[in-house]
Amino acid sequence: MRHSLVFRSAIIAAAMIGVGAQAQTPAAAFTTDGKLEFPREYRTWVYLSSGMDMAYVENAGMADQHMFDNVFVDRASYDGFLETGHWPEGAMFVLEIRGGQGQGSINRKGLFQTGRMGVEVHLKDKRFASGWAFFPFNGEAPAQALPQTSQCNACHEAHGVVDTTFVQFYPTLLPVAKAKETLSAAYSAEEKAR
Numbered sequence: 018m019r020h021s022l023v024f025r026s027a028i029i030a031a032a033m034i035g036v037g038a039q040a041q042t043p044a045a046a047f048t049t050d051g052k053l054e055f056p057r058e059y060r061t062w063v064y065l066s067s068g069m070d071m072a073y074v075e076n077a078g079m080a081d082q083h084m085f086d087n088v089f090v091d092r093a094s095y096d097g098f099l100e101t102g103h104w105p106e107g108a109m110f111v112l113e114i115r116g117g118q119g120q121g122s123i124n125r126k127g128l129f130q131t132g133r134m135g136v137e138v139h140l141k142d143k144r145f146a147s148g149w150a151f152f153p154f155n156g157e158a159p160a161q162a163l164p165q166t167s168q169c170n171a172c173h174e175a176h177g178v179v180d181t182t183f184v185q186f187y188p189t190l191l192p193v194a195k196a197k198e199t200l201s202a203a204y205s206a207e208e209k210a211r
């Protein structure tokens with residue numbers, strides 16, 4: 018039996034006896050060949066933020082093409098973060114990329130979101146050497162983890178301020194990390210120098 022099927026039967030069994038064990042079930046499900054299943058329910062997870070036209074290098078992107086990224090995390094890991102300021106094992110994040118449009122219907126100013134352009138996942142999982150892995154999805158087919166030396170790993174390790182995640186851009190989590198003092202030393206020093 019495939020792992021994902023075992024996982025699904027466990028959820029159904031839990032739901033049938035009504036113990037509500039779903040919160041403890043890991044958000045991630047893997048295929049037998051080690052790929053991550055597309056997280057179909059991510060739109061019901063906890064919403065962290067939307068970046069608009071964010072770019073990490075000068076002159077990035079096309080001038081008149083707009084993009085949003087919406088960030089979600091599974092509910093159990095969010096609850097864990099509120100308690101400790103760190104991410105528990107199994108924490109799973111989705112970055113959903115959508116187009117942005119200005120003119121449409123009654124809108125005359127500002128932008129609204131349009132079709133999905135991509136889904137990327139960041140996962141805390143011990144089976145990977147650094148404890149974290151990145152998965153760019155192509156449609157909804159299962160995705161292979163990128164090598165630990167990928168650009169995703171490098172940028173997140175260098176600039177993500179809590180456990181390689183970008184909590185500095187998530188307005189409801191930043192105060193929690195400050196209170197629990199779990200922000201990276203580099204970020205705290207940078208903020209003090211401001």
Ligand code: HEC
Binds near residue numbers: 153184
């Ligand atoms: C140059 C830096 C950089 C690179 C490279 C990068 N990211 Fe990110 N990533 C960010 C930033 C900044 C955010 C916060 C986005 C926001 O605030 O909306 C982010 C957020 C995320 C999130 C949301 C959870 C989190 O960790 O904060 C996921 C998932 C993610 N990136 C996946 C990827 C994947 C997959 C790749 C490689 C294909 C990648 N990223 C490459 C900078 C980077």
